[in-house]
Amino acid sequence: MKSGGVILHFNKFAGMVLIIGFFLILSIQTQCEAQQNVKPRVLISSDIGGTDPDDFQSMIHLLMYANQFQIEGLVSSPFEDGRVKDFLHIIDLYEKDLPKLKAQAKGYPIPNSLRRLCKQGTIPAASYKGYSAASEGSDWIIKCAKKNSKQPLWVLVWGGIEDVAQALHDAPEIKDNIRVYWIGGPNKKWSVNAYAYIADNHPDLWMIEANATYRGWFMDPESPADLKGKAYYTNYIKGYGAMGKDFINYYKGDIKMGDTPSLAYLMKGNSNDPTGESWGGSFTSITTSARTIFKGNSTIADTVAVYGVLEWHFKGPSLDIPADSSCFTFETGGQKWPGYYIGEGNYAVRYASKMPETGSYKTISDISELNGQTGKYVSVNPWPGKPGRDDYKLGKNWYSDKPDADLFLKEQQGAKTISKHRKAFLLDWAKRWDWLK
Structure with missing residues (x-):
């Protein structure tokens, strides 16, 4: 009788374990399905x-x-x-x-x-x-x-x-x-x-x-x-x-x-x-995200990463206009882009090439120092290329x-x-x- 009681108790315990295990598996499966359906x-x-x-x-x-x-x-x-x-x-x-x-x-x-x-x-x-x-x-x-x-x-x-x-x-x-x-x-x-x-x-x-x-x-x-x-x-x-x-x-x-x-x-x-x-x-x-800053004009000897940010900085007269005012035009690839006064006689414009290319540009402005600036650049694969000193540091x-x-x-x-x-x-x-x- 004693032995039979132990066996009966064990069977009940094993049954509870099986039931708990079944519901645990069902719960995990339900959670997985819920995640998949989100x-x-x-x-x-x-x-x-x-x-x-x-x-x-x-x-x-x-x-x-x-x-x-x-x-x-x-x-x-x-x-x-x-x-x-x-x-x-x-x-x-x-x-x-x-x-x-x-x-x-x-x-x-x-x-x-x-x-x-x-x-x-x-x-x-x-x-x-x-x-x-x-x-x-x-x-x-x-x-x-x-x-x-x-x-x-x-x-x-x-x-x-x-x-x-x-x-x-x-x-x-x-x-x-x-x-x-x-x-x-x-x-x-x-x-x-x-x-x-x-x-x-x-x-x-x-x-x-x-x-x-x-x-x-x-x-x-x-x-x-x-x-x-x-x-x-x-x-x-x-x-x-x-x-x-x-x-x-x-x-x-x-x-x-x-x-x-x-x-x-x-x-x-x-x-x-x-x-x-x-x-x-x-x-x-x-x-890193490729960026190249040119102090003045660039030349065909300047090779940059395709899709990288290209930035040209020019010197000119100090103007009595707000910083971030558009005051010259940068023309490249048959398209025109605004250039900006960034204060204290400094001017800048950004561009990013959408493909590997040899690009040329010119500037147009009523400001004599900014009018008629010309240059070239060469953008090449791969992106972002080798790290450079001007690059943006990313997380x-x-x-x-x-x-x-x-x-x-x-x-x-x-x-x-x-x-x-x-x-x-x-x-x-x-x-x-x-x-x-």
Whole structure:
């Protein structure tokens, strides 16, 4: 009897252990599933409607996958003509297609809720100091970043980075709550002053600076023929829903969407590890951001890192005008950029090349000492190149294009880390277009 009692007691104990173990495993599984189902918090800053129509394509893509994200802001940060109305145009199309999207998947946002998230950012590019005055867009970035959430706010920048710079200037404490993925390259050229402000004053920002990697999205030498450029539009988009009918208006349907990698980064891969594999590319940590300061003119003997900040300082008369006033023009590559008075007879202008090049420039001004200055420079791969004395020193969470030679597509650094996933991404997107038949 004694032995039987011990056995009975043991069996009860073993049963309790099994039950506890079962519920423990179930709890862990439930937590894992909950984590997998958490929608990333996303705020888009875009120059949609501005100099490049590919943002319209990227916006259509975003809304077709909107059920996978918690969209918290759509900030118009334009170059030239882009405004909030351009976001609203795509939302109107989305509203027409929404019944078909909702028939296939849950969680799509209500169009009016998206309209309320559209905010106008700053319109002019930043002056030499890198920031100006708060905008509706920069204030909205701050408001979203300060929400009580266990998740970071992903700020995906598809154009100028001025509103991010302004938000960081006005509320630097938001750095702990945001992660920035910026499509740089040409956008860096336009936003060079805002970028310089961020790199110099907020080097501890969590940042993915994609200057060339994103180009793997539309450079597709190894893609099957039906996925290339306009062929994809013809095979998978043409005539499908209101958004499909509108798509032809941007690059005549040719797939570009150079900003979409920032969103795709959150779709497939471990977003906490920029060095790993993802649909939005793979990156490397950088500790310096290339900058070269020229005291006077540069010459063809001056070799600099592509995408690096180039800064020319000139001496001239002391003027009775506020520092940071634009007072001369810097012309290069057929485009003109404002130069600034920075006080005490000193003048400066910044520029960033968007590709390896041999560049030449000239200055134009009513101030005789600043008129007719000329020079050249040579920008070369890879970025950020060897450390230099003028470089910005960055923190531990700044990432950029991988410099490995085997990851280049032509001259585009790191582009193969995206192009390798292009087929999988486009076929996944094709399934959603099929929903809109």
